[in-house]
Amino acid sequence: MLAPRRRLFGLALAATAALACAEAPPATRGDAPEPTSALRPEDERGAVPAEARIADYVLDARLDAETHRIEGTARITWRNRTSRTVRHLPFHLYMNAFRAENTTWMREARGSHRGQRQKEGAWGYIDISRIALLGTPAIAELGAVEAKPGAARTLTWAEDDDPTTMTVELVEPVGPGESVVIEVDFVTQLPEVFARTGFAGDFHMVAQWYPKIGVLDPVEGWQTHTFTFNSEFFADFGDYEVTLDVPAEMVVGASGILVSDEALGDGRRRLRYEAEMIHDFAWAADPDLVEVRSQWRGIRLRQLMPPVYAADADMHEEALVAALESMDRRFGPYPWSTITVVHPPSDAGGAGGMEYPTLFTTTPLLNRSLWWRLIDLDERFSGRFTTIHEFGHQYFQGLLASDEFREPWLDEGMNTMSNSLVLSDWRGDDNWVLRLGPQRLSDLDTTALSLGVRGALDPVRRPADRFLSITKTYGTTVYRKTSATMLTLRSLAGAAEFDAAMRSYADTWRMRHPSGDDLLDHLSRALGPRVTLEGSAGAAVDWDVADYLRQAMETTEEVDFALLEAQNRRRVRDAGWHRDEHGVLVGGEEPPPPLDHFADLADEDVEAVVVIRREGGMRMPIELAVEFADGGAQRLWWDGQERYHVFTWPGRRLRRAELDPDRRNLLERSRLNNLRYVDAPADDGLSEPAADAVEIVSLAILGGMGL
Amino acid sequence: MSALSRVLGAPGLWVSLLAAQLALALALSRVIASMVAAALQPYAVEQPGLLLPAYAELFADNLPLAVAVAAAFAVAAVLGGLLWIVASGGVIRRLAAPLRASEIAAAAVRHLPAMAILSLYSGFLRALLLGNLWIDVLGLGSGVARAVLVAIGWTLCTAAVDLARADVVLRGAKAHPPRTLLRAFTRAVSRPAVWLSSGTLTLVTLGLSLTSIAIATRTFGDAGLALWGVRALAAVSVGVTLWRVAIAVQAIEAAPADEAAAQRDADAA
Numbered sequence: 008m009l010a011p012r013r014r015l016f017g018l019a020l021a022a023t024a025a026l027a028c029a030e031a032p033p034a035t036r037g038d039a040p041e042p043t044s045a046l047r048p049e050d051e052r053g054a055v056p057a058e059a060r061i062a063d064y065v066l067d068a069r070l071d072a073e074t075h076r077i078e079g080t081a082r083i084t085w086r087n088r089t090s091r092t093v094r095h096l097p098f099h100l101y102m103n104a105f106r107a108e109n110t111t112w113m114r115e116a117r118g119s120h121r122g123q124r125q126k127e128g129a130w131g132y133i134d135i136s137r138i139a140l141l142g143t144p145a146i147a148e149l150g151a152v153e154a155k156p157g158a159a160r161t162l163t164w165a166e167d168d169d170p171t172t173m174t175v176e177l178v179e180p181v182g183p184g185e186s187v188v189i190e191v192d193f194v195t196q197l198p199e200v201f202a203r204t205g206f207a208g209d210f211h212m213v214a215q216w217y218p219k220i221g222v223l224d225p226v227e228g229w230q231t232h233t234f235t236f237n238s239e240f241f242a243d244f245g246d247y248e249v250t251l252d253v254p255a256e257m258v259v260g261a262s263g264i265l266v267s268d269e270a271l272g273d274g275r276r277r278l279r280y281e282a283e284m285i286h287d288f289a290w291a292a293d294p295d296l297v298e299v300r301s302q303w304r305g306i307r308l309r310q311l312m313p314p315v316y317a318a319d320a321d322m323h324e325e326a327l328v329a330a331l332e333s334m335d336r337r338f339g340p341y342p343w344s345t346i347t348v349v350h351p352p353s354d355a356g357g358a359g360g361m362e363y364p365t366l367f368t369t370t371p372l373l374n375r376s377l378w379w380r381l382i383d384l385d386e387r388f389s390g391r392f393t394t395i396h397e398f399g400h401q402y403f404q405g406l407l408a409s410d411e412f413r414e415p416w417l418d419e420g421m422n423t424m425s426n427s428l429v430l431s432d433w434r435g436d437d438n439w440v441l442r443l444g445p446q447r448l449s450d451l452d453t454t455a456l457s458l459g460v461r462g463a464l465d466p467v468r469r470p471a472d473r474f475l476s477i478t479k480t481y482g483t484t485v486y487r488k489t490s491a492t493m494l495t496l497r498s499l500a501g502a503a504e505f506d507a508a509m510r511s512y513a514d515t516w517r518m519r520h521p522s523g524d525d526l527l528d529h530l531s532r533a534l535g536p537r538v539t540l541e542g543s544a545g546a547a548v549d550w551d552v553a554d555y556l557r558q559a560m561e562t563t564e565e566v567d568f569a570l571l572e573a574q575n576r577r578r579v580r581d582a583g584w585h586r587d588e589h590g591v592l593v594g595g596e597e598p599p600p601p602l603d604h605f606a607d608l609a610d611e612d613v614e615a616v617v618v619i620r621r622e623g624g625m626r627m628p629i630e631l632a633v634e635f636a637d638g639g640a641q642r643l644w645w646d647g648q649e650r651y652h653v654f655t656w657p658g659r660r661l662r663r664a665e666l667d668p669d670r671r672n673l674l675e676r677s678r679l680n681n682l683r684y685v686d687a688p689a690d691d692g693l694s695e696p697a698a699d700a701v702e703i704v705s706l707a708i709l710g711g712m713g714l
Numbered sequence: 715m716s717a718l719s720r721v722l723g724a725p726g727l728w729v730s731l732l733a734a735q736l737a738l739a740l741a742l743s744r745v746i747a748s749m750v751a752a753a754l755q756p757y758a759v760e761q762p763g764l765l766l767p768a769y770a771e772l773f774a775d776n777l778p779l780a781v782a783v784a785a786a787f788a789v790a791a792v793l794g795g796l797l798w799i800v801a802s803g804g805v806i807r808r809l810a811a812p813l814r815a816s817e818i819a820a821a822a823v824r825h826l827p828a829m830a831i832l833s834l835y836s837g838f839l840r841a842l843l844l845g846n847l848w849i850d851v852l853g854l855g856s857g858v859a860r861a862v863l864v865a866i867g868w869t870l871c872t873a874a875v876d877l878a879r880a881d882v883v884l885r886g887a888k889a890h891p892p893r894t895l896l897r898a899f900t901r902a903v904s905r906p907a908v909w910l911s912s913g914t915l916t917l918v919t920l921g922l923s924l925t926s927i928a929i930a931t932r933t934f935g936d937a938g939l940a941l942w943g944v945r946a947l948a949a950v951s952v953g954v955t956l957w958r959v960a961i962a963v964q965a966i967e968a969a970p971a972d973e974a975a976a977q978r979d980a981d982a983a
Contacts, residue, residue: 712794
């Protein structure tokens with residue numbers, strides 16, 4: 008899911024865009040064919056671990072576009088791949104979060120979600136009318152939903168305290184290695200969309216719309232979290248066979264591939280989709296969407312967008328291909344044969360910026376007005392960044408299916424990190440997300456800047472429901488602090504080493520459920536346990552990677568180093584009386600001048616001094632670069648363990664000192680205290696540009712005020 | 715004498731107004747520079763091309779500094795407006811005929827209340843325009859139509875206020891009755907040449923201001939010679955504004971005597 012600040016930029020400006028589109032675009036552009044298999048060929052995507060397939064779904068659904076209601080049946084085959092015996096099955100009923108104002112989700116949301124407000128009375132819910140046991144144990148594959156086996160046994164069920172989960176009692180236990188087939192009849196009423204799923208006019212974003220079985224953890228048992236404000240989703244992999252009965256005029260985008268499209272003759276049609284090894288199925292339908300198709304290495308890229316956004320399709324595609332190229336190379340091949348991008352219309356902004364397997368929703372590009380061009384302002388965070396971010400979730404949680412409730416940083420944070428790598432791979436050094444004239448702001452800058460605001464209230468590693476909406480720490484902590492932590496590790500431990508470690512992690516946990524410990528242990532092992540940081544002056548610092556990750560991810564300590572002092576002083580020599588080897592007092596030279604009197608002294612009587620203070624609570628190494636008056640320079644590291652550290656260089660005059668000169672530490676709270684000159688320069692770098700800007704704008708205003 | 719030659723014949727007026735603007739802008743910029751330097755000291759920043767994150771951090775940690783920058787622009791706007799209100803009486807007198815500096819100053823003081831009243835009327839009308847109230851009422855809520863309507867309204871307003879000020883200063887019309895301004899509106903509408911030339915110069919002034927802002931953003935961080943370019947644009951802008959006022963002066967002077975007498979009678983009534 009997209010971070011709130013980016014969502015704000017993604018709000019549609021449909022009316023203006025409409026002016027730009029004098030002619031309606033064609034309904035379909037591009038001719039990439041529908042894939043014939045939901046997965047890429049095995050030699051391209053790699054093997055699928057057989058044990059990963061746990062929950063298969065056969066869904067049969069009918070959409071009433073007038074009432075925005077879906078009647079459906081879900082036939083679920085669940086395999087017990089643990090050593091536990093199961094006597095009940097917990098299910099998610101996510102749509103019930105929107106059923107009343109006192110659900111856990113709505114209590115925290117207070118009627119709005121990321122800037123989108125719930126419409127009055129526009130509730131959504133899922134109502135279960137029947138649950139039957141079709142077979143157990145070791146049932147054969149059931150095929151199409153029409154193939155109803157006989158001898159179904161009705162099961163009892165009850166919603167839990169919060170209606171977003173329910174428990175189904177089994178009539179007999181399901182032992183290790185056994186399977187069970189359950190059939191559930193349900194009715195889903197879509198809410199008017201303000202939080203990912205629902206309708207807006209004729210647009211339907213149908214997500215979290217069917218009963219989903221929980222995940223049985225071999226160690227910790229069932230994981231079926233209550234749907235809370237910040238938590239997203241967690242489910243097992245499986246194959247999906249989905250039949251959608253929709254109004255004939257609907258343009259539909261769905262997870263997986265379309266295998267048949269049958270006219271029903273009563274103004275409706277039946278679409279059949281198949282998907283393999285995914286853990287959720289979402290779809291969108293709207294009669295007014297236009298379709299833009301293309302391909303990348305055999306993967307069908309499909310965009311569905313309102314006509315007013317159609318002109319932006321190429322920019323989104325460019326970003327999507329950049330993300331595919333980068334992530335396919337870095338984190339292993341994208342396994343599926345298709346990816347669908349849905350652009351919600353302007354009145355369905357709440358549906359934008361959300362990921363589902365092989366399908367995601369994006370946000371529109373901001374309109375570049377004449378004013379923007381005049382002042383030379385540009386940005387990449389609206390639209391394109393959303394596309395990169397949401398595609399990234401195909402890996403960070405689509406493929407590396409971590410528990411988004413227990414450890415949301417594993418998908419949002421790691422994905423945000425990968426977005427920075429995508430931007431860097433795509434644009435090189437020109438990876439700004441905001442540009443004003445010659446000035447650039449990169450996504451790394453925005454990440455570092457955001458930490459100062461809300462980055463030290465909650466630790467990263469905590470369940471999603473522990474982040475309160477009122478503190479607004481979720482986005483900063485989960486998305487950006489995670490990203491800053493990982494990118495700082497990458498920068499200090501070595502990009503090649505970090506990238507290799509991430510690749511082996513991705514290969515190991517592909518189509519599985521990695522935990523935070525799995526990732527952090529993997530990184531500590533692959534990169535550490537200690538990384539040696541060596542400067543030009545020879546002294547090295549041994550950095551404990553596991554300790555760094557523990558502090559960054561499990562505490563709220565901040566990183567901030569400051570140059571407390573950067574100066575020269577008289578070097579202490581041996582003036583005065585001293586005893587010689589015979590015990591006789593000798594010498595008696597005149598007292599030296601005070602320590603700060605050194606201007607006229609020879610270099611050998613002077614020493615340079617730098618004092619670094621650790622202002623934040625987090626202990627980690629920091630690099631110091633110094634330049635001397637004689638033109639020499641050094642780089643060296645301090646381990647950052649104590650509160651401060653004093654460096655001295657006898658016989659040298661200091662000119663300039665700078666902490667973290669290559670801006671490698673993205674966690675640093677304040678960078679403005681990182682550079683000092685011994686003799687203050689005439690221009691501190693900020694005051695004159697500010698003065699120039701104020702003078703110019705003031706003159707512009709004064710000229711414009713010639714009333 | 716053409717309007718332009720009236721302006722070219724008053725270089726002292728031009729230079730004085732320009733100097734006032736430059737001094738004001740420079741003073742504001744130095745205040746901000748010293749505040750930024752005080753907030754940053756003893757540190758420095760050396761990130762050509764990466765000033766945005768540095769300023770973002772600086773302003774986030776020093777909110778009063780951000781407020782001060784915004785206040786500087788507000789002060790520029792307020793003092794810029796006041797400068798013209800204060801100077802208008804003298805400016806109009808000088809554009810009508812050569813005067814000594816002391817006479818210009820005396821005219822400015824004498825007509826200050828009247829100029830202030832007309833500026834208040836004008837400010838109210840412009841606020842209506844900027845608030846888009848009438849544009850929304852008329853249903854011209856977007857795009858080119860809105861821009862054109864704002865331009866028409868804005869230039870008409872400016873031309874009318876210039877005419878009303880000249881009417882007050884040169885013909886002794888009273889400022890406070892709204893009919894003086896209404897008459898100026900009528901005069902501007904009934905003499906399209908005056909409105910057109912005044913409006914064109916108004917838009918040129920606006921264009922110069924926008925150009926200055928574009929220069930500020932496009933050279934942000936390394937203004938260098940561009941700063942002198944903007945100062946030159948400010949000089950042009952003052953000249954263009956004086957030219958616009960001179961058009962109003964000329965229009966009032968050219969108004970038939972019987973019309974002027976009718977005005978005085980009406981005002982007296």
